Amino acid sequence: MDMSKIRLSMVSLGPSDWELVTIKALNRLKSVQAIAIPTKNKEGSFERSITFKIVDRLMQEYHFAKPLISVYTPMKFKHSDWLNQAQTLQEAVKEYGTIAFVTLGDAGVYSTVYYLLDIIKEQNPQLYERSEVIAGITSFSYASSKVKKPLCLGKSRLELIPLIGEEVPSTKIYMRPSVGMQTSSIKDEGEIYTFENLCFEGEHIQKSKISVVRKYMTLLIDFVKPAKGDVA
Numbered sequence: 001m002d003m004s005k006i007r008l009s010m011v012s013l014g015p016s017d018w019e020l021v022t023i024k025a026l027n028r029l030k031s032v033q034a035i036a037i038p039t040k041n042k043e044g045s046f047e048r049s050i051t052f053k054i055v056d057r058l059m060q061e062y063h064f065a066k067p068l069i070s071v072y073t074p075m076k077f078k079h080s081d082w083l084n085q086a087q088t089l090q091e092a093v094k095e096y097g098t099i100a101f102v103t104l105g106d107a108g109v110y111s112t113v114y115y116l117l118d119i120i121k122e123q124n125p126q127l128y129e130r131s132e133v134i135a136g137i138t139s140f141s142y143a144s145s146k147v148k149k150p151l152c153l154g155k156s157r158l159e160l161i162p163l164i165g166e167e168v169p170s171t172k173i174y175m176r177p178s179v180g181m182q183t184s185s186i187k188d189e190g191e192i193y194t195f196e197n198l199c200f201e202g203e204h205i206q207k208s209k210i211s212v213v214r215k216y217m218t219l220l221i222d223f224v225k226p227a228k229g230d231v232a
């Protein structure tokens with residue numbers, strides 16, 4: 001994707017330490033015309049917003065300033081709230097040309113970002129095509145580093161369990177394959193993708209399961225399909 005075509009960047013800010021913001025996220029915040037920040041109060045005050053504090057610190061440290069747009073985010077998991085937030089973002093893109101919407105941790109982990117992108121994909125497919133998501137450090141990667149304990153090592157694996165009082169299906173990440181390995185034993189329960197050589201020469205992403213592993217640097221992710229109207 002030609003980066004000059006991007007109009008909406010969903011930017012992960014990491015666990016709240018401004019030094020744990022990626023260079024890519026910082027570069028995007030510096031290059032967009034305005035930054036959209038989730039706020040929990042209707043008045044749009046940034047006073048208690050954690051993401052505002054990170055963005056504000058970055059603007060001071062790196063000497064840049066951008067108009068800030070408040071996106072009222074009550075965290076009630078209501079579709080009507082996400083519709084309003086998606087509308088705010090679409091209006092902001094119209095007004096400013098390019099915007100970044102910021103989120104804590106990584107956008108791929110329980111973030112509003114994908115509720116909003118789903119709505120934008122339906123309402124404004126052109127904007128969806130011109131959007132991107134920038135990855136960030138998760139709260140649990142940071143937690144692991146704080147106590148110097150691995151999240152998974154050797155013959156162990158990582159489980160991520162939402163404390164919502166019910167059993168839920170899992171996205172599954174398969175890693176550490178051996179070259180030449182058949183993938184027939186890997187179940188395809190959601191929407192499985194193969195990722196090879198990410199960020200390296202020959203990066204290859206396909207929307208299916210590769211049948212035989214060609215490279216050690218291969219990840220398969222079977223993305224869970226959340227139920228429509230999914231909450232919490």
Ligand SMILES: C[S@@+](CC[C@H](N)C(=O)[O-])C[C@H]1O[C@@H](n2cnc3c(N)ncnc32)[C@H](O)[C@@H]1O
Nearest residue numbers: 015016104105106107109110111137138139140
């Ligand atoms: C809506 S999820 C967002 C997760 C985030 N996108 C990430 O990548 O870590 C919020 C949950 O993440 C965990 N969390 C996020 N930031 C945290 C922090 N600074 N300290 C402890 N837990 C945190 C808590 O379990 C919290 O309830």
